[in-house]
Amino acid sequence: xxEPTIQQLFDLTGKVALITGGSGYLGQSLSNALxxxxxxxxxxxxVRERGRxxxxxxxxPAGARHFGVQLDQLDxxxxxxxFDEAVAAAGQVDILINNGQQGHALDLTNVTVExxxxxxxxxxxxxxxxxxxxxxxxxxxxxxxVVMIGSMYGVVGSYPDAYEDVCTASPVxxxxxxxxxIQMTRHLACYWAKDHVRVNCLSPGxxxxxxxxxxMVERLKQKNPMRRMGEPHELKGALLxxxxxxxxxxxxxxLLVDGGWTAW
Ligand SMILES: NC(=O)c1ccc[n+]([C@@H]2O[C@H](COP(=O)([O-])OP(=O)(O)OC[C@H]3O[C@@H](n4cnc5c(N)ncnc54)[C@H](OP(=O)(O)O)[C@@H]3O)[C@@H](O)[C@H]2O)c1
Numbered sequence: 001x002x003e004p005t006i007q008q009l010f011d012l013t014g015k016v017a018l019i020t021g022g023s024g025y026l027g028q029s030l031s032n033a034l035x036x037x038x039x040x041x042x043x044x045x046x047v048r049e050r051g052r053x054x055x056x057x058x059x060x061p062a063g064a065r066h067f068g069v070q071l072d073q074l075d076x077x078x079x080x081x082x083f084d085e086a087v088a089a090a091g092q093v094d095i096l097i098n099n100g101q102q103g104h105a106l107d108l109t110n111v112t113v114e115x116x117x118x119x120x121x122x123x124x125x126x127x128x129x130x131x132x133x134x135x136x137x138x139x140x141x142x143x144x145x146v147v148m149i150g151s152m153y154g155v156v157g158s159y160p161d162a163y164e165d166v167c168t169a170s171p172v173x174x175x176x177x178x179x180x181x182i183q184m185t186r187h188l189a190c191y192w193a194k195d196h197v198r199v200n201c202l203s204p205g206x207x208x209x210x211x212x213x214x215x216m217v218e219r220l221k222q223k224n225p226m227r228r229m230g231e232p233h234e235l236k237g238a239l240l241x242x243x244x245x246x247x248x249x250x251x252x253x254x255l256l257v258d259g260g261w262t263a264w
Contacts, residue, residue, distance in 0.1 A: 004245070006246070008245070009244060009245045009246040009248075010037060010240055010241075010244050010245075010246050011037060011038055011244070011245075012034060012037040012038045012039035012095070012243070012244055013039075013062045013064070014038070015038070015039045015040070015094040015095055016039065016041075016042065016086075016092050016093050017034040017039045017041050017042070017095035017096075017097060018042040018044060018083075018086045018090075018093045018096050018097070019031055019034070019041065019042070019043060019044065019096075019097040019099055020044045020071060020073055020098055020100035020129070021044075021045075021099040021100030021101060022041070022043035022044065022051065022055075022097075022099070023043060023045050023050050023051065023053075023054045024099070024100075025207070025232060026099065026149070026204065026235060027099050027100075028054065028232070029232035029233050029235060029236055030097060030099060030149075030232075030235060030239050031043060031054065031058060032058065032059065033235075033239050033240055034095065034239070034240070034243065035058040035059050035061075035066065036059055036236075037240055037244065038061060038062040038064060039064060039094075039095065040064035040065055040066060040067075041055060041058055041064075041066045041067070042066070042067045042068070042069055042086040042090050042093070043055045043058075043066070043067070043068045043069070044068075044070075044071035044082055044086065044100070045070065045071070046070065046071070046072045047070070048069060048070035049068070050068070051067075051068025051069055053068070054068065055067055055068045056068075065090075067086070067089040067090055069082050069086050069089060070082055070085065071083070071085075071086075071100075071129075073100050073102075073122060073125025073126070073129060074102060074118070074121050074122070074125055076128065079128055079129055079132070080128075080132065083129060083132045083133070083136075087136065092136075092140065092142070093133060093144075094144055094145070095144065095145050095146075095243045096129065096130060096144070096145075096146045097146075097147050097149070097239070098125075098126040098129060098130065098146065098147070098148045098149060098181075099149040100122070100125070101122055101149075102119075103119045103173070103174055103177075104118070104119055104171065104173075105168055105171070106168065106173075107163075107168040107170070107171050108169065108172040109168075109169075110168075111171065111173060115173070116172075116173040116176075119174065119177055120177055122177055122181075123177055123184065126148055126181055126184070127184060127188075130146050130148075130199070133146060133197075134146075134192050134195060134197045137195065137197050138195050138197075142196070143196035143197070144196065144197045145197070145198045145199075145200070145242065145243050145244075145247070146188070146197065146198065146199045146200070147200055147202055147239060147242045148182075148199070148200070148201040148202070149181075149201070149203075149204070150178045150181050150182045150185070150201040150202065150203035150204075150254060151174070151178040151203050151204060152203055152204070152205040152206070152258045152262050153170055153175050154175065154178025154179040154180075154181060154254075155182065155254070155262055156261070156262055157175065158170040158175065159219075159220070159223055161223075162219040162220050162223065166213050166215045166216045166219075167213050167216055178203070181201060182201050182203065182254045185199050185200060185201040185252060185253075185254060186252045189251040189252030189253075190252065193251055198242075198247065198250065199251060199252065200242040200250060200252070200253050200255065201253070201254040201255070202235065202238055202239055202242060202254075202255050202257065203254055203255065203256045203257070203258070204230060204235060204257055205224070205256065205257060205258020205259055205261040206220045206224065206229050206230060206258070206259070206261065207229060207231070207232060207235075208220070208229055217229060223261070224259045224261055225259060225260035225261070225263060226259035226260055228259065229259075230257065230258070230259060234257060235257055238255050238257050241255075242255060
């Protein structure tokens with residue numbers, strides 16, 4: 001048997017990828033990566049029209065169609081209707097990117113019980129959407145890939161000096177959330193391997209948008225071995241590895257793309 005070429009392994013032609021938060025700062029580059037590799041993309045947004053707008057701008061090298069659906073991962077009903085809407089629009093889902101994130105800018109000094117628990121709900125959203133996806137793959141006797149978006153802050157503690165006298169610290173509940181998502185990835189990978197569903201986590205390091213306080217960004221740069229911040233497109237290759245057949249023997253892993261932040 002001829003072994004697959006590298007082009008075939010990374011090719012997503014004929015696949016459908018559902019991504020939450022595809023309208024966001026990193027989500028747009030992640031969506032572009034999947035679309036450029038040939039996939040049909042379903043952008044899930046809390047606002048359907050926003051999802052459709054983003055989908056309409058995605059490239060389509062192999063003629064794939066892109067869609068926008070309404071999905072709020074903090075709302076159990078919306079999570080299910082959103083998944084149904086994606087399947088109805090695109091016919092199937094082969095790849096799930098759990099990337100959406102809704103959180104409070106409150107840190108360990110001022111977070112409330114309600115805010116802490118609501119932020120943790122992003123993890124149950126990631127799980128229940130992944131379980132819908134797993135059931136859909138099993139029903140179709142197909143194979144699928146889930147990529148959870150974690151964070152370097154799910155692996156290491158904060159860097160207090162970056163935030164002091166500038167802004168609130170990285171939220172304590174965010175560290176609990178992302179650490180939990182990375183560990184949940186391993187758990188689901190063990191159970192769903194037999195179902196031909198791979199589950200991996202992609203953990204970005206510092207990728208601040210223009211909205212981030214400049215002083216904080218400068219301090220983060222000084223701490224990073226590469227002395228610079230990540231650009232959203234620098235996640236594209238890692239995402240494609242985990243989402244495509246190029247990663248067929250990879251499951252339960254957390255791939256950090258952080259300029260070396262967690263290496264020291
Ligand atoms: N930027 C970084 O430095 C960095 C570092 C490490 C990890 N991350 C992770 O990377 C992911 C993307 O971050 P980002 O910087 O691109 O953030 P962002 O620009 O704020 O985008 C987040 C997206 O999540 C969606 N969202 C919000 N609440 C949601 C909900 N309840 N249900 C479903 N989707 C929801 C929003 O889309 P709609 O408004 O269209 O619903 C939004 O576009 C997040 O998981 C984040 O934790 C980011």
